[in-house]
Amino acid sequence: MTAKAPDIRPVTASVGVGQAMKSVFLRDVRVAFRQRQDLLNPLLFFVMVVTLFPLGVSPEVSFLREAGAGILWVAALLSVLLSLDHLFRHDFDDGTLEQLVLQPQPLFLLVLAKTVAHWILTGLPLVVLTPVLGVMVQLPGNSIAVLCLTLLIGTPVLSLIGSIGAALTLGLRSAGVLLSLLIIPLYIPVLIFGTGTVAAASEGAPVGAYLALMGAFLVLAVTLAPFASAAALKISLSNS
Amino acid sequence: MWQFFHKLGSPKWFYGIATRLMPWLLVIGTALLMAGIVWGLAFAPKDYLQGDSYRIIFIHVPTAFLAQSAYIMMAVAAVVTLVWRMKLADVFVKAVAPVGLVITFLSLFTGAVWGKPTWGTWWIWDARLTSMLILLFLYGGVIALDRAINDEKSAARAVAVLVLVGVVNIPIIKYSVEWWNTLHQPATFKLTEKPSMPAEMWVPLLLAVLGMYLIFGWLACVRMQTEILAREQKTRWVKDLVMAGRH
Numbered sequence: 001m002t003a004k005a006p007d008i009r010p011v012t013a014s015v016g017v018g019q020a021m022k023s024v025f026l027r028d029v030r031v032a033f034r035q036r037q038d039l040l041n042p043l044l045f046f047v048m049v050v051t052l053f054p055l056g057v058s059p060e061v062s063f064l065r066e067a068g069a070g071i072l073w074v075a076a077l078l079s080v081l082l083s084l085d086h087l088f089r090h091d092f093d094d095g096t097l098e099q100l101v102l103q104p105q106p107l108f109l110l111v112l113a114k115t116v117a118h119w120i121l122t123g124l125p126l127v128v129l130t131p132v133l134g135v136m137v138q139l140p141g142n143s144i145a146v147l148c149l150t151l152l153i154g155t156p157v158l159s160l161i162g163s164i165g166a167a168l169t170l171g172l173r174s175a176g177v178l179l180s181l182l183i184i185p186l187y188i189p190v191l192i193f194g195t196g197t198v199a200a201a202s203e204g205a206p207v208g209a210y211l212a213l214m215g216a217f218l219v220l221a222v223t224l225a226p227f228a229s230a231a232a233l234k235i236s237l238s239n240s
Numbered sequence: 241m242w243q244f245f246h247k248l249g250s251p252k253w254f255y256g257i258a259t260r261l262m263p264w265l266l267v268i269g270t271a272l273l274m275a276g277i278v279w280g281l282a283f284a285p286k287d288y289l290q291g292d293s294y295r296i297i298f299i300h301v302p303t304a305f306l307a308q309s310a311y312i313m314m315a316v317a318a319v320v321t322l323v324w325r326m327k328l329a330d331v332f333v334k335a336v337a338p339v340g341l342v343i344t345f346l347s348l349f350t351g352a353v354w355g356k357p358t359w360g361t362w363w364i365w366d367a368r369l370t371s372m373l374i375l376l377f378l379y380g381g382v383i384a385l386d387r388a389i390n391d392e393k394s395a396a397r398a399v400a401v402l403v404l405v406g407v408v409n410i411p412i413i414k415y416s417v418e419w420w421n422t423l424h425q426p427a428t429f430k431l432t433e434k435p436s437m438p439a440e441m442w443v444p445l446l447l448a449v450l451g452m453y454l455i456f457g458w459l460a461c462v463r464m465q466t467e468i469l470a471r472e473q474k475t476r477w478v479k480d481l482v483m484a485g486r487h
Binding site for chain 1: 381384391404406413417420
């Protein structure tokens with residue numbers, strides 16, 4: 001079916017955009033908390049990937065101190081990537097997504113609300129967990145603080161960019177691998193600046209400029225990604 | 241003007257134009273490329289610093305140019321696909337993506353071959369190399385997504401969205417890796433400045449670049465024609481064309 005909004009005005013008092021976004025957001029959070037294991041899995045994955053590096057490469061303090069921020073960033077990136085499949089999948093399967101597309105409110109704002117929920121449920125817990133893992137990979141306190149800050153700015157960017165990939169691969173065979181192929185190249189700049197900030201901090205250099213650039217990424221992603229995701233969602237829905 | 245625009249949307253019209261254009265593209269392109277390469281490889285003066293090893297520039301730079309322009313052309317076609325739903329634009333994206341992938345690979349490969357004698361290593365995590373590698377990934381993603389979606393129209397539009405997202409990201413990738421780490425020499429040609437090399441070097445290089453673009457145009461035409469025939473196989477004009485070809 002084509003996903004065009006029908007030209008019907010809602011009979012009841014129209015729901016404002018803000019109200020609609022809020023209810024989409026709350027619904028996603030509520031649904032997620034009914035399947036708590038799904039919330040826990042990316043976090044476990046994050047911890048396990050970080051564990052692999054000291055075991056697989058070297059548990060030397062010097063190596064870990066050098067590479068720790070990068071390891072944590074890569075692990076966080078992968079675990080966000082892993083969780084992206086859930087962003088639209090269930091709603092796509094049970095038809096909720098079609099209802100969202102049919103709403104009179106602009107789809108990109110509803111997608112933005114969904115993405116924010118996704119970040120709160122996966123990105124934010126990763127940031128909360130980071131100090132513990134940071135201590136385990138022997139990062140000094142200052143670096144851990146900066147690392148948390150970069151992840152705090154960076155993980156929403158990952159969620160936002162990822163939502164485009166999730167929307168594009170919706171309903172496809174082997175969507176998971178394809179999603180990674182499409183999205184990883186787009187994640188690279190965020191990774192570079194995220195780890196670059198921590199590296200600068202550990203050398204005692206000022207990090208303001210780095211953080212400002214990451215903030216610019218966030219602004220860019222917030223303003224553009226929802227449009228692309230909404231367009232991609234409509235394409236994927238018309239495909240099925 | 242508008243008539244031309246409407247005609248451009250017609251696969252049949254394009255097929256005819258391409259048939260007439262292709263021999264020219266191929267002949268002139270091959271001539272220019274051969275002239276540039278032979279001149280560059282055999283007659284251009286040696287570099288004072290790099291000796292003969294610099295000569296791979298006559299292949300490396302054209303492919304590197306093309307690798308990036310092909311993506312930009314794809315992005316323009318993607319806009320056309322999304323805004324005007326023009327069939328040809330999406331045929332172009334589909335036809336050109338694999339060519340772009342190969343060209344990007346060639347430029348990385350020739351770069352590696354050049355890097356070995358001059359930098360002493362096949363690969364370094366340098367800004368330019370890394371951003372070209374990411375470009376290769378982007379091409380790969382476009383092809384993978386196109387293959388994964390069965391429905392032709394959805395595939396075209398989904399790929400167009402992906403190409404556009406990628407093009408937003410290209411400057412970001414470029415600058416992020418540039419600030420991150422760089423060793424590669426700066427651009428050979430700039431629009432605003434005279435080339436820093438003597439004319440005996442840059443003229444053959446320019447010829448090779450132009451030749452490469454024309455051959456790319458030829459390849460794009462061949463691949464677009466094939467795609468058009470496959471898509472329009474049930475139409476009258478394709479049947480007539482095929483029947484006419486039998487005699």
